[in-house]
Amino acid sequence: MYTTELQNQAGKPKAQVASTEDPALLEAFEARVAADEFIEPKDWMPEAYRRTLVRQISQHAHSEIVGMLPEGNWISRAPTLRRKAVLLAKVQDEGGHGLYLYAAAETLGTSRDEMVEALHSGKAKYSTIFNYPTLTWADIGAIGWLVDGAAIMNQVPLQRTSYGPYARAMVRVCKEESFHQRQGYEIMMAMASGTPEQKRMAQDALNRWWWPSLMMFGPPDENSPNTAQSMRWRIKRDTNDELRQKFVDVTVPQAEAIGLTVPDPDLKWNEAKGGHDFGEIDWEEFYAVVRGEGPVAKERMKARIDAWNDGAWVREAALAHAAKRNARAAA
Amino acid sequence: MSGDRARIDYALRLGDDALVLGQRLGEWCGHAPMLEVDLGLANIALDLIGQAQHFLAHAGALEGHGRDADKLAFRRDVLDFKNCLLVEQPNGDFAQTIARQALFSTWHELMLQRLQGSSDTAIAAVAQKAVKEVAYHASFAREWVVRLGDGTAESRQRMVDGLDWMWRFVDELFAMDLVDQAMAEAGVGVDKSTLRPEWDHLIDAMLAEATLERPAPRRGVMGGREGRHSEHLGHMLSEMQFLQRAYPDAVW
Ligand SMILES: [Fe+2]
Ligand SMILES: [Fe+2]
Numbered sequence: 313m314y315t316t317e318l319q320n321q322a323g324k325p326k327a328q329v330a331s332t333e334d335p336a337l338l339e340a341f342e343a344r345v346a347a348d349e350f351i352e353p354k355d356w357m358p359e360a361y362r363r364t365l366v367r368q369i370s371q372h373a374h375s376e377i378v379g380m381l382p383e384g385n386w387i388s389r390a391p392t393l394r395r396k397a398v399l400l401a402k403v404q405d406e407g408g409h410g411l412y413l414y415a416a417a418e419t420l421g422t423s424r425d426e427m428v429e430a431l432h433s434g435k436a437k438y439s440t441i442f443n444y445p446t447l448t449w450a451d452i453g454a455i456g457w458l459v460d461g462a463a464i465m466n467q468v469p470l471q472r473t474s475y476g477p478y479a480r481a482m483v484r485v486c487k488e489e490s491f492h493q494r495q496g497y498e499i500m501m502a503m504a505s506g507t508p509e510q511k512r513m514a515q516d517a518l519n520r521w522w523w524p525s526l527m528m529f530g531p532p533d534e535n536s537p538n539t540a541q542s543m544r545w546r547i548k549r550d551t552n553d554e555l556r557q558k559f560v561d562v563t564v565p566q567a568e569a570i571g572l573t574v575p576d577p578d579l580k581w582n583e584a585k586g587g588h589d590f591g592e593i594d595w596e597e598f599y600a601v602v603r604g605e606g607p608v609a610k611e612r613m614k615a616r617i618d619a620w621n622d623g624a625w626v627r628e629a630a631l632a633h634a635a636k637r638n639a640r641a642a643a
Numbered sequence: 644m645s646g647d648r649a650r651i652d653y654a655l656r657l658g659d660d661a662l663v664l665g666q667r668l669g670e671w672c673g674h675a676p677m678l679e680v681d682l683g684l685a686n687i688a689l690d691l692i693g694q695a696q697h698f699l700a701h702a703g704a705l706e707g708h709g710r711d712a713d714k715l716a717f718r719r720d721v722l723d724f725k726n727c728l729l730v731e732q733p734n735g736d737f738a739q740t741i742a743r744q745a746l747f748s749t750w751h752e753l754m755l756q757r758l759q760g761s762s763d764t765a766i767a768a769v770a771q772k773a774v775k776e777v778a779y780h781a782s783f784a785r786e787w788v789v790r791l792g793d794g795t796a797e798s799r800q801r802m803v804d805g806l807d808w809m810w811r812f813v814d815e816l817f818a819m820d821l822v823d824q825a826m827a828e829a830g831v832g833v834d835k836s837t838l839r840p841e842w843d844h845l846i847d848a849m850l851a852e853a854t855l856e857r858p859a860p861r862r863g864v865m866g867g868r869e870g871r872h873s874e875h876l877g878h879m880l881s882e883m884q885f886l887q888r889a890y891p892d893a894v895w
Binding site for chain 2: 377380381384387390391392393394396400401403404407408411414449499502507509615619622623624625626627628629630632
């Protein structure tokens, strides 16, 4: 989900800098990637490939971490002990995904602290979806069902992405995401067949999360200038629109099965293309959220920055203690 | 007091300790000083919620009025909660959270070690599984006390303050009332007063490694086991129980 390249505006291609890299190395690299070989940390790689990967993997990691907040918001209010345990475990999994992904990005020569700094300064992006608030318990269902569902669509192909550490991280992550998706859907199912109040919450959650979920796949292909390069490098394996279509086609029948209505009057089955037609996405909202103007973007960033700043003395203490220990061991 | 009532209370005490501390630790999720600590605290919370499910389910079954673990967790008010006061104290800063955890988990591990041999087979079974989890909680927390105590000047001061803040709730952990006595005599429970020397030894060893002094003795604050709590518990319950209270007919 988080893997789409986010830029501040639609379709503004970056100026191409002429490569000064050794053409022979470049050719060999391109051939290996084209043959679906994995590139490993010690292998030669073009600088632009390295930069794009660091951006994409760190953005993905940040999304996992920021994504802990909207769901964490309901841990204290989960309605049963089982739901509380499942939610805690889910949020913990997302933190674990963040850890593997930071570790994968670090193999490219950027430290976790640098990546965290880029997040807090606003230089690095994270998925737009986490800038929306979780208002009722049904939102926890909707996030698991839709957001983790969209994440799976995006991430399953990345298990075969060209960069070895990223691909391997995705194998672990994908297993857990399918679990999350099922658990979220199960919450929605329980609520959609529950009391009128529960049903209302479930429908309202779908209404609010549907369009932001479709936006998770990133801008339409015609405004996604880096897609071709990323696909050639096997950093991306399907286009944004292909993945979005797949998500709609999988999710619409799931909504119908539990008696919920997808909030799109233009949604209809198109026999000829074997998929659904659906309404226009509000791209202006998407770009506003990418720019940091999402409904709770300020709160999300403040929560992360506060946690980081409030915890500074703990991290310093851990380092100081480790240094004292090492000094004592050496003495 | 009837033996049945005492046994129900005993299971409630074990369950409520775990539930209330698990709930507190869940508040850290997404806000801890570093990702590894966030995951560690969530892990402890998860273990405790699991233990609470088992102990409360057992209490409900003993009671025989059709109350399951969720009914007991989400439909009781403050006066019926039987946890010790230590676990309901607010998280404070990380040092305060760690102080609470080290003091409690060290006791909890000793309790569960003994409870593995409980004549109540349900309690014994939960204890056998939980004791391994809690051994990790105790070592996680004690290691952090050492790091913070023997870290920087700031972390040391915060650790001293955190231990000092929590220390008045220690005596309650070892206090024996009629329920405890009846259960110890029946072989269901533990004579908690006998755990104190070992607890003191473990805590003193931790403090020595952390280069910290033992907080000065003080009068213990008690009452949690009989439902006389601090002001904090009511706020915690109002948040935790909100959905079950607002929608009493709903199934989630
Ligand atoms: Fe994830
Ligand atoms: Fe997930």
